[in-house]
Amino acid sequence: MKRDPRTIILTLSRCLKLRCPACGQASVFQKLFNVREYCPACDVTFKREEGFFVGAIMANVVTTELFILLVYFFCLVFTHLNEQIMLTVLFVVGVTFPLVFYHHSWSLWLGLDHLIEGLPKRGHR
Numbered sequence: 001m002k003r004d005p006r007t008i009i010l011t012l013s014r015c016l017k018l019r020c021p022a023c024g025q026a027s028v029f030q031k032l033f034n035v036r037e038y039c040p041a042c043d044v045t046f047k048r049e050e051g052f053f054v055g056a057i058m059a060n061v062v063t064t065e066l067f068i069l070l071v072y073f074f075c076l077v078f079t080h081l082n083e084q085i086m087l088t089v090l091f092v093v094g095v096t097f098p099l100v101f102y103h104h105s106w107s108l109w110l111g112l113d114h115l116i117e118g119l120p121k122r123g124h125r
């Protein structure tokens with residue numbers, strides 16, 4: 001499905017705010033680390049078939065690895081930390097970043113799916 005740049009920016013901004021990518025009215029999450037089954041405002045399905053969110057997990061893993069690399073290069077260039085402290089810093093980043101980015105990875109994955117094929121309404125899988 002072809003999308004114009006304004007639609008893409010609008011959808012991605014809704015995702016960054018953890019809102020429904022289709023309408024932007026409701027949160028994608030019911031509570032921490034718990035994705036809603038569907039949007040209470042526009043009725044699109046958030047929880048798709050089994051395995052759908054493997055992509056969200058993969059996005060989280062790849063983003064975490066890139067962020068660890070970024071922190072590592074930052075430490076190499078701008079600090080003079082010894083190896084043990086640097087490894088400790090990278091370990092802490094590697095454990096906390098995926099938890100902090102968890103909701104956004106799921107929301108962005110949903111938004112990407114919405115941009116590519118559109119999220120189905122409940123009962124129309």
Ligand SMILES: [Zn+2]
Pocket residue numbers: 020021022023024025026039040041042043044
């Ligand atoms: Zn909605």
